[in-house]
Amino acid sequence: MNTYTNLKTGTADGVRVITINRPDKLNALNRQTVSEIGQAVKEAAGDTEVYGMIITGEGPKAFAAGADIKEFSGLTKEQGMELSRAGQEVFQSIEDCPKPVIAAVNGFALGGGCELAMACHIRIASSNAFFGQPEVNLGIIPGYGGTQRLTRYIGKGKALELMITAERINAQTALQLGLVNYTVPPEMLMPKCMELLQLIRTKSPFAVGGVIRAVNACDGTPNGYKAEYAEFGKCFTAPDIHEGINAFLEKRAPSFR
DSSP states (O other), X not given: OOOOSSEEEEEETTEEEEEEOOGGGTTOBOHHHHHHHHHHHHHHHTOTTOOEEEEEESSSSEEEESBOGGGGTTOOHHHXXXXXXXXXXXXXXXXXXXXXXXXEEOSEEETHHHHHHHHSSEEEEETTOEEEOOGGGGTOOOOSSHHHHHXXXXXXXXXXXXXXHOOOEEHHHHHHHTSOXXXXXXXXXXXXXXXXXXXXXXXXXXXXXXXXXXXXXOSSSHHHHHHHHHHHHHGGGSTHHHHXXXXXXXXXXXXXX
């Protein structure tokens, strides 16, 4: 396993935990940290001993409290576009990962931190979490996919409101809006993530990857349906379907590879 400057990584029971380790900066996402997250996700995706991931932040205060604003100073239009493109590429690699990635949101998830959480497949929030896209306070807009994912998750009207007012929402409001899947007490955050991944572990990994790809293709056009029937067909090429059907007929739990 690689070593990183701004991340801590470890594996327990087949789950790779990726922890942003800049607590003195509230785990702000500078360029190096974003790049390292991309590398860590890619490494875990290629590790046959890993079936799922958790991304979280070090310490109780922040998951990631935005980008490192100092890096924005003096950028040209072209440099700003490149910064955004590079961040979008990393976060898209998380969304496209065929293994489930859960964001364990502890504390502030603002700006780039909110965008990172939204790139994960599932979000579980500590009861002390706060979410927001406050970029307009700096004279910029979300650049790592926030305008697109927040709109997909909570709808155009509310997403626009949150982004143009820069208002923060707490964990309970995020749950009500559908931005997060669960809220739990801080001490239950990682156990809840592990519980959910242990449940997913009992399912076909081939089918789980297919679900992720098909859901990611959902864009309100026929493209999503085309992706679904393509992924459905692929299932018949893998051994998992034989084990799943045999287990069902034999009234036993399946044992997927």
